[in-house]
Amino acid sequence: QVQLAQSGGGLVQAGDSLRLSCAASGRTSSINVMGWFRQAPGKEREFVAAIRRIGDFAFHADFVKGRFTISGDSAKNTAYLQMNGLKPEDTAVYYCATSTQATSRSASTYNYWGQGTQVTVSS
Numbered sequence: 001q002v003q004l005a006q007s008g009g010g011l012v013q014a015g016d017s018l019r020l021s022c023a024a025s026g027r028t029s030s031i032n033v034m035g036w037f038r039q040a041p042g043k044e045r046e047f048v049a050a051i052r053r054i055g056d057f058a059f060h061a062d063f064v065k066g067r068f069t070i071s072g073d074s075a076k077n078t079a080y081l082q083m084n085g086l087k088p089e090d091t092a093v094y095y096c097a098t099s100t101q102a103t104s105r106s107a108s109t110y111n112y113w114g115q116g117t118q119v120t121v122s123s
Contacts, residue, residue: 002026002112004096009117017084022096024077033099034079038092047105086121094119
């Protein structure tokens with residue numbers, strides 16, 4: 001079992017920045033990738049970014065490239081999502097998750113999920 005504890009998020013104005021954190025515990029050796037997804041009201045959960053647990057490879061959804069950056073601290077089993085230039089359309093609940101598969105963007109391949117954190121961007 002892997003447990004994920006998320007922190008960060010909140011209410012900000014358009015153009016502001018936020019950093020989300022996701023700390024993994026438990027069977028962390030089983031983690032290949034740590035990723036971030038988001039889900040806005042009435043919409044499906046969508047992939048945002050992911051990083052290999054050892055931190056050697058990261059990938060982002062096209063719609064966040066240049067604004068969001070995922071990073072990781074393998075010693076702490078923690079992934080971060082730095083979000084800059086936030087827009088109202090970034091408003092969603094953000095979830096971190098872990099997968100045993102490399103380079104996966106599909107939520108169905110992620111087997112452990114954090115509790116979610118609300119990010120609200122006002123215009």
